[in-house]
Amino acid sequence: MNEVQSWQDIEPLLSVRNLTKFYSPGKGCGDVSFDLYPGEVLGIVGESGSGKSTLLNSLSNRLRPDSGEILYNSEQFGELNLYAAEESERRILMRSEWGIVHQHARDGLRMNVSAGANIGERLMAVGERHYGDIRQRALQWLEAVEIEAGRIDDKPSQFSGGMQQRLQIARNLVTHPRLIFMDEPTGGLDVSVQARLLDLLRNLVANLGLSVIIVTHDLAVARLLAHRLMVMRRGEVVESGLTDQVLDDPQHPYTQLLVSSILQN
Amino acid sequence: MSQTEGYNFAYLDEQTKRMIRRAILKGVAIPGYQVPFGGREMPLPHGWGTGGMQVTASVIGADDRLKVIDQGADDTTNAVSIRRFFARTAGVETTERTVEASLIQTRHRIPETPLSNDQIIIYQVPVSEPLRFIEPRETETRKMHALREYGAMQVKLYEDVARFGHIATSYDYPVLVNDRYMMSPSPIPKFDNPKMDRMPALQLFGAGFEKRIYAVPPYTSVKSLDFDDHPFEVQQWQESCAICGSDHSFLDEVITDDNGSKIYVCSDTDYCAGRVAASEEPQQ
Amino acid sequence: MTTMIEVKGVEKQFTLHNQGGASFDVLKGNDLSVTAGECVVLHGQSGAGKSTLLKALYANYKVNNGSISLRDGEELVDITTALPRRIIALRERTLGYVSQFLRVIPRVPTLQVVMQPLLDLGEEEAVCEAKAKELLSRLNVPQRLWTLAPSTFSGGEQQRVNIARGFIVDYPILLLDEPTASLDAANRRVVVELIDEAKQRGAAIVGIFHDEDVREAVADRLVDLRAL
Numbered sequence: 108m109n110e111v112q113s114w115q116d117i118e119p120l121l122s123v124r125n126l127t128k129f130y131s132p133g134k135g136c137g138d139v140s141f142d143l144y145p146g147e148v149l150g151i152v153g154e155s156g157s158g159k160s161t162l163l164n165s166l167s168n169r170l171r172p173d174s175g176e177i178l179y180n181s182e183q184f185g186e187l188n189l190y191a192a193e194e195s196e197r198r199i200l201m202r203s204e205w206g207i208v209h210q211h212a213r214d215g216l217r218m219n220v221s222a223g224a225n226i227g228e229r230l231m232a233v234g235e236r237h238y239g240d241i242r243q244r245a246l247q248w249l250e251a252v253e254i255e256a257g258r259i260d261d262k263p264s265q266f267s268g269g270m271q272q273r274l275q276i277a278r279n280l281v282t283h284p285r286l287i288f289m290d291e292p293t294g295g296l297d298v299s300v301q302a303r304l305l306d307l308l309r310n311l312v313a314n315l316g317l318s319v320i321i322v323t324h325d326l327a328v329a330r331l332l333a334h335r336l337m338v339m340r341r342g343e344v345v346e347s348g349l350t351d352q353v354l355d356d357p358q359h360p361y362t363q364l365l366v367s368s369i370l371q372n
Numbered sequence: 373m374s375q376t377e378g379y380n381f382a383y384l385d386e387q388t389k390r391m392i393r394r395a396i397l398k399g400v401a402i403p404g405y406q407v408p409f410g411g412r413e414m415p416l417p418h419g420w421g422t423g424g425m426q427v428t429a430s431v432i433g434a435d436d437r438l439k440v441i442d443q444g445a446d447d448t449t450n451a452v453s454i455r456r457f458f459a460r461t462a463g464v465e466t467t468e469r470t471v472e473a474s475l476i477q478t479r480h481r482i483p484e485t486p487l488s489n490d491q492i493i494i495y496q497v498p499v500s501e502p503l504r505f506i507e508p509r510e511t512e513t514r515k516m517h518a519l520r521e522y523g524a525m526q527v528k529l530y531e532d533v534a535r536f537g538h539i540a541t542s543y544d545y546p547v548l549v550n551d552r553y554m555m556s557p558s559p560i561p562k563f564d565n566p567k568m569d570r571m572p573a574l575q576l577f578g579a580g581f582e583k584r585i586y587a588v589p590p591y592t593s594v595k596s597l598d599f600d601d602h603p604f605e606v607q608q609w610q611e612s613c614a615i616c617g618s619d620h621s622f623l624d625e626v627i628t629d630d631n632g633s634k635i636y637v638c639s640d641t642d643y644c645a646g647r648v649a650a651s652e653e654p655q656q
Numbered sequence: 657m658t659t660m661i662e663v664k665g666v667e668k669q670f671t672l673h674n675q676g677g678a679s680f681d682v683l684k685g686n687d688l689s690v691t692a693g694e695c696v697v698l699h700g701q702s703g704a705g706k707s708t709l710l711k712a713l714y715a716n717y718k719v720n721n722g723s724i725s726l727r728d729g730e731e732l733v734d735i736t737t738a739l740p741r742r743i744i745a746l747r748e749r750t751l752g753y754v755s756q757f758l759r760v761i762p763r764v765p766t767l768q769v770v771m772q773p774l775l776d777l778g779e780e781e782a783v784c785e786a787k788a789k790e791l792l793s794r795l796n797v798p799q800r801l802w803t804l805a806p807s808t809f810s811g812g813e814q815q816r817v818n819i820a821r822g823f824i825v826d827y828p829i830l831l832l833d834e835p836t837a838s839l840d841a842a843n844r845r846v847v848v849e850l851i852d853e854a855k856q857r858g859a860a861i862v863g864i865f866h867d868e869d870v871r872e873a874v875a876d877r878l879v880d881l882r883a884l
Contacts, residue, residue, distance in 0.1 A: 144741055195519045202523075217506065217527070223534055224527045231530070232523025238533050238599040260534050302762035309761070313776070331761065335740040349715060349740045356717040360673030367674060 118180055120145050120286060120318050121166075126175035128165050129342065136162040136342045139175070145285070148312060148319040150333030150350060152326060152365070158342035159322045160290060166320060167207055167288040168197050182285065202232045206279030210291040212271035215278070216263045222249065222274055223259040229282045248277040252307060269300035273307065280311065287312075289321040293328055305331055326369055330354055338362045382429040382462040388412055392430035392585065396576060399587035404549030405517070406500050411583035421454055421479055423578030424496035427585060428477045431492060431576070432458065437465045439473035444481040444622065444639030451479075470642050480543075482564040484621045484643040487573035489590050495558040500579035500586065502546045502556040522554045525597060533602055542607060548595045549588055557594075563606045563622045568594040611636040616647035657691035658727065660829050660860030661713065666722035666736075668708055682708045683719065688862075688879060692828070695851065695861040695874050700881035706864045709881065710831050713862060714753045715743045726751060726829060749777055754822030755833040758814040760807045766792070767802045770820045777825065784824070791820035794846050816843060823850050830854055832863035836870050848873045 119142035129135035136158035143149055151159045164170035166177060168189060177189040182204055184196050201207070209215040216225050226245040227235075235241055246256050252273035254266075263271050272292065279287060292308065293301040309332055312319055323329055329336055330350055337347040338359065346359040357363045380386065388410075395409035414422040432438065438458050442451040446468040454477060455466045467473050470485040479496040487493060503513040506524045516522070525546055532540045545562035549555045557568060558577060568575065568588060575588040588594060598604040612619040614626075614635040621643060623636040638644035668683035682705040690696050698706040711717040713724060715735045725732040728750045735743055747753075761769065770788040775781065792802060795816040801809065806817050819835050832851070836844045844867060851874045854861060865871040871878075 147741060194515075198515075198519060198521065220506070220527055220531055221534060224530045227530050228524055228527050230523075231526035232521065234523070236526070236600050238530065239601050241530065242534070306761065306763045334744055348718070349743055351716050352718060355711070358718060363673050 117145055119143060120147075120180050121320075122176075122178040123166065124176040124178070126162070126165060126172050126177065128161055128170060128172040130161075133341050134158075134161075136165070136339065139337075139344055141337065141347070143286075143318055143320065145318055146316045147335070148317075148321065148333045150329040150336045151320065151322045151339060152324065152329050152336055153339035154324060154365070157339040159339045161342075162339070163288055163290055163320065163322045167205065168201060169207075179286075202229055203282050204285050206282075206284040206287040208272075208275055208279055208287060208289040208292050210294045212263065212268070212275045215275040216271060218262065218264050221260045221262055222254065222266070225263060225274060225278045226281050229278060233282055244281060245277075248281050249274075251280075251311070252277040253303075267300075268296055269304060272296065272304055276308070276311070280315065283315070284317070286318045286320075289319060289323075291323055291325075292321065293323070293325065301328075308332060326354060326366065338365065379461055381434070382432050382458065383414070384412060384426065384429045388426075389430040392426055395585045396427065396430065396587060399576070399585050400574070400589050402553070403588050403592050404553030404555040404586060406579075406584040406586045409583055409585050411580055414580070415457075416453070418581045419498065420450060421477070421496035421580070423580030423582075423585075424477050424479070424494050425454060425457070425578070426580065427494050427576050427578035428454075428458065428475060429462075431494075432462055432464060432475060434462070434464065436474045437467050437472055439467050439470065439476045439642075440478070441476065441481060441483070441640075441642075442479045444483075444624075445641045447641065468642050469646075470640075478560075480559050480561075481622070481639060482560055482567045484638070484640045485646070486567075487571060489572035491573040493571075493573050493575050495560070495575065495577045497556065497558045497577045497579035497584070498581065499544075500556055500577070500582045500584040502554050517553060520552065522548070525554055526599070529597060529599060529602070533599065539598065539602055539604070545604075546597050548597065550592050551595070555586065555588075555594075561607060561622055562596065562604075565594070565596045565604070566606065570594075609636060613638045613644060616644045616651070618644070618647060657693060659689055660692050660727045661688065661690040661862065662723075662725040662732070663688035663709075663713070664723045664725075666709070666712060666719045666724060668705070668712060668717065668719050683712070683722075683881075685722065686881065690860045690862055692858040692860050693855050694876050695855055695863065696877050696879055697871050697875035698862065698864050698881060699878045704881040706881055707833060710753075710833050710862060710864060713831055714747075714751065716753075748773075749825065750827060751829045751831070752822055752825060752827030753831045753833070754819055754835045756815050756818070756835055756837045758806060758818035758821075760805075760814070762807065763805050765803050766797070766806050766809075766817055769806060769817060770824055773821060774824045787824055788820065791823055792817070794850075795820055796843060796846070812838065812840075812843075815839065819847060819850070823854070826854070826857060826859070828859055830859050830861045830863075832861060832865070834864050834866060836865060836867055844870055 121143040123139060123141050126139045127137045139162055153159050165172045171190055179187045179189055181187045223245040226248050227241040230241050249256055249259060254270055254273055263274055293304055321332055333350045335348060336350050336353045337344045340361045346353060346362045354366055357366050392409055395407040399407045414425050416422055440451045440455040442448040458464055459466050470483040475492050477494045501513055503516055506527055507513050529539050542562055544556055544559045545565055547555050547557050547565060557565060570591050572590050574590055577586045596604040609623050613623060615637050618638055621638045621640060624639045625634050626637055627634050664687055665685045666683050667685055669679055669681045671679040700706055708717060712719050719736055723734045724736050725734050728746055733746060767788055771784040774784040797816050806814050836847050848870055
């Protein structure tokens, strides 16, 4: 069994301090601070235009913030102040310790090379040079995301939307990242396909002990995957806390509106 | 032969040549790095070796002797017209003999005869960016070069092995220059790749369409990419050259009749002819 | 006996911002203390705040004032101020909550649903599976259903799956929100047995039960929430 007290000995994986990025007043995100600990899943919810995608992009090294700091506790580089670090270091992070699951699989996949190559690329990017090993690991990850081994040489363009999304996840996880950013990972998928993907994500996240920051406007997705939530509105975090507490006992008028707008099942 | 009236020596004006020479010097200083240059229009369409011609025009001097080959042959249209172009605009001597040439402009081959350190070989390059097939954005490929991020390049080889069971890429086979820059060797057969490694001659590359120049200085390491379990290999033939009997040169397949009969002959016509001449000489 | 739960002066007010800011007080300074091995049953009319207090004890509801301290080993944790991850850690091994409603997770088979909380603690799979099967048998969930996802089950079946899941970990603190509602007499008896066993091993239990027979069978003490 795990150590009972282990939760409090751990350092944050990611510390965000006063992160601000505005395109124009009210467009972007302002003064966001939080800590993310190993194994934690943080959901960022809010309607379109609330700034959640801007925040995610800034957190994941894709959009330099106007001000504020992102400190990441890297396995390879130690404590890293993200946007003050060398670009080479940041890019190494992006293909080793970090993963990004895009809403549209085609943004995260290479559509003109095979599924196996899509998974293998990250391994080759971190220096793997043995074809047999790369192939073997690609097969293992296809299995882990429930794609038949026989599809390994097919191109993603021949896959369904749900399969593309699962392939994108495999491509990210093959290098055993510690931190995954997800942008509406179930958006645009059929409800039946969503359930399968969510279940897969939930298991992978739990089994691999991943830390995840997931942006979604779907509160059911947030409830299923996230340990805690940040609710954003007009670029600001209006409420945060344990997922079930935020959803079952929302405090802020906007959160109450958001929660009361979904159908109860 | 005389200089054509109204044209500068070797067609390009001196300012342009100076600009191109600067690009070449920079390329030599950073082996394998693609240097942008202000490419000029040449009196030939792109795809006919305008990049190589601009490099040749910028380095050629009155006492140079020029050889031009296309697919190994000196007598194909492209080779003949480029050779004639410089004969007319620069008044230089030309040759078909590899050993006699001080400058060799080539498309698709490196001569079989080893080059020496007083020669320069100039390659015509259609697509200079080896990473282009996997990454369409120029900003991104530049960054990948700058940060030496070449893992994605292996994807090309991975796809080969996955599809054919071996690395099937046989032309324009990517190389790493001086352990630093990923480089397209131009569409030469991979058979020629080992010749680039630590070659005594200066190797210059000109891409007219993409307006890039790059270089491999003499005696520089040029490594062909591969996998640990699928090492780099060159093409091999069961047959020997039907003309000179060579069993070690790059062979072209030639269909000889309507029944599909075929023979194999050296693609390097000068090398082949040299071997025939040597065998016909009376033995001492 | 060791005090496991110490509630002091909790106040809870609900404000419905989107309904004209209507606001009502549900908890008005309640105290509660529960020791190990004790089962306290919350009492009072509908709307007296029984369920609200129970949810506040699980940190599912936020309180406006007061403190709620729960014992986690040597430490007393005030969950009204604790960080989310502290509460998640508490819920993993110390604090259990059983309601009559199963939150169905798509595709996950019944046996897995029941085992999961124990698996999450790092217990061996075989041990988890054996315990899950035992609980499901005791709660009369037919064996043929174990490999199926409970989303298609009847309300009663889902409820019993949820009870099995709630009792798979030996939580030192157990919160029971009408777990026996609408169960038949035989299954009610099983739940009473499970509660008794939890008390025997020293769990502190706070529950809401509408069935008088269950209440009488398990309660060491009734706490009336109305009296304030």
